[in-house]
Amino acid sequence: MIPVNILGSLFLAMVMNQKLRGIVVFRTIYFLPTIVMGVGTYLLWRWIYNPDYGAINSMITHWLPRWLNEGIRGLEVEWPPQWLASVLWAKPALMFMTFWTVVGGYNMILFLAALQGVSPELYEAADIDGANWWQKFRAITWPLVSPTTFFVFTMSLIGGLQGGFDQAYVMTRGGPSGSTTTISYYIFNHAFAWNHMGYAAAMAWVLFTAVFAVTMVNWRYGGRVVHY
Amino acid sequence: MGGGWSTTDMRNMLRKTVSYVVLACVGLFMLFPFLWMFSTSVKPAGDVFKSVDSPFKALVPREAQWGNYSKVYEATQGMGGGFSRWYLNSVLVAVVVTLGQVTTSACAAYAFSRLQFPGRDKLFLGYIGTMMIRGAVTMIPNFILMRKITEWLTVAAPFVNWDAPRVVYLFGHVYDVGRLVGLDSYFALIVPVMFSAYGTFMLRQFFMSIPRDLEEAATIDGCGLFRIFTTIILPLSKPALATLGIFTFLGNWQSFYWPLIMLTQDSMKTLPLGLLSFMGLYSTQWTLLMAGSMMMILPMIVVFVIGQKWFISGIQMGALKG
Numbered sequence: 001m002i003p004v005n006i007l008g009s010l011f012l013a014m015v016m017n018q019k020l021r022g023i024v025v026f027r028t029i030y031f032l033p034t035i036v037m038g039v040g041t042y043l044l045w046r047w048i049y050n051p052d053y054g055a056i057n058s059m060i061t062h063w064l065p066r067w068l069n070e071g072i073r074g075l076e077v078e079w080p081p082q083w084l085a086s087v088l089w090a091k092p093a094l095m096f097m098t099f100w101t102v103v104g105g106y107n108m109i110l111f112l113a114a115l116q117g118v119s120p121e122l123y124e125a126a127d128i129d130g131a132n133w134w135q136k137f138r139a140i141t142w143p144l145v146s147p148t149t150f151f152v153f154t155m156s157l158i159g160g161l162q163g164g165f166d167q168a169y170v171m172t173r174g175g176p177s178g179s180t181t182t183i184s185y186y187i188f189n190h191a192f193a194w195n196h197m198g199y200a201a202a203m204a205w206v207l208f209t210a211v212f213a214v215t216m217v218n219w220r221y222g223g224r225v226v227h228y
Numbered sequence: 229m230g231g232g233w234s235t236t237d238m239r240n241m242l243r244k245t246v247s248y249v250v251l252a253c254v255g256l257f258m259l260f261p262f263l264w265m266f267s268t269s270v271k272p273a274g275d276v277f278k279s280v281d282s283p284f285k286a287l288v289p290r291e292a293q294w295g296n297y298s299k300v301y302e303a304t305q306g307m308g309g310g311f312s313r314w315y316l317n318s319v320l321v322a323v324v325v326t327l328g329q330v331t332t333s334a335c336a337a338y339a340f341s342r343l344q345f346p347g348r349d350k351l352f353l354g355y356i357g358t359m360m361i362r363g364a365v366t367m368i369p370n371f372i373l374m375r376k377i378t379e380w381l382t383v384a385a386p387f388v389n390w391d392a393p394r395v396v397y398l399f400g401h402v403y404d405v406g407r408l409v410g411l412d413s414y415f416a417l418i419v420p421v422m423f424s425a426y427g428t429f430m431l432r433q434f435f436m437s438i439p440r441d442l443e444e445a446a447t448i449d450g451c452g453l454f455r456i457f458t459t460i461i462l463p464l465s466k467p468a469l470a471t472l473g474i475f476t477f478l479g480n481w482q483s484f485y486w487p488l489i490m491l492t493q494d495s496m497k498t499l500p501l502g503l504l505s506f507m508g509l510y511s512t513q514w515t516l517l518m519a520g521s522m523m524m525i526l527p528m529i530v531v532f533v534i535g536q537k538w539f540i541s542g543i544q545m546g547a548l549k550g
Binding site for chain 1: 243244247248250251254255257258259260261262264265268276277286360361362363364365367368369371372478481482484485488489499500501503504507514517518520521522524525528529532533536540543544
């Protein structure tokens, strides 16, 4: 999911990196989910994912044409999905929520800063050479923001490895059938629900080692894995 | 545009229009959950369970029931003082932690950037190194420390009853304020998170960029180190202090894991925990739950909108550190 989130952030930053009026307003709106992320928004998404009366399933049942709904049900897929109560859909549901939370957040701000550092002359030169949109992206934008991409990727990886406790606790309790249990939620259960303090502390150290390894990779290669 | 439209103008216009359309669609996607939250929070309780057949009916309530907001307070009254008490706890903890972190970080950063003493840079490196050890690792030892601290203090200072929950009498009411230290205490919510290696690092970077000429002039005029700190360094560092303060406040307002393991009493809970126990009792009262959530996130939106200039520059500063 991390690549999708990162590409989304990069895309948004590229759209925003223009001389447009009111960009600050958009930036503020996009950043809001990151700011307020917490128990409040987890409750909100539980309500949105409510199988009977939530926003998403209301839209699916009432706004999608009947033949489409019937058609999907005909494929013997769970439809409309039970979302957080479903082994199949709980994880995608949390991923989608995470996408909403982070796509306009820190990563986008970092990409925006990186894009603003790209010299406009490069694009002008490319225009003269008759490069199209994709060629400009491939040859100029992507290589020049690659240090940021790398930084953002490793940071997301570090965050992803240790994160997810609050969601798991508030929204799904790690279920159904453990499908949304993250490492941090697992550690919490051992430590504070089942009182296996020693085992939990050992797991925390293993987790720390993994995170530390990623951090080291970030430090060592962060300056080098770039395309220029 | 006197002389007609050239193709470049046309293309620019088109590009701008497309950009705006994309930005607006994404904006709607970002805002929709908040609109849904707000509209649910003012709907009559039964209306959320009626099926909707048009987008308009789903988002715009039949009538605005502002009473839902006061109902949140009434419904939670029995839970250790309820929503108003949780709000008070959250404000208290977040404000004290924010002021504390900014103060301790600024003092430490001043020492690390201006005072000369043996082993200073090694000490700083060690302090920064603690950032590597993540919260997940220190959580369990910290918990055990907080659980045992009352026992230890009882041995060290037996004349104080460290284990007893305290109450405060105020305007003819009795308020539980938990223990002095340990589990179920404000101490546990505030003190362990009042120091920040990141904040110290950030402020030290900022202090290093302040030219020393001013301080030298002040020293000649007979200013001591403390006077220099309060009259020169701090006023010049307002943007950095504001950035750190906003980060700390927003982070602490949402803090969930640490209060969750520190608190058992309803009356000591902060908003996120309170909201969660509220959900435990009223799991289908979505209008009230959404009203509670609205009240919880509003202060953050206000703080963010006011302080976003510092916030955004703070993120970019943090990225440079790599």
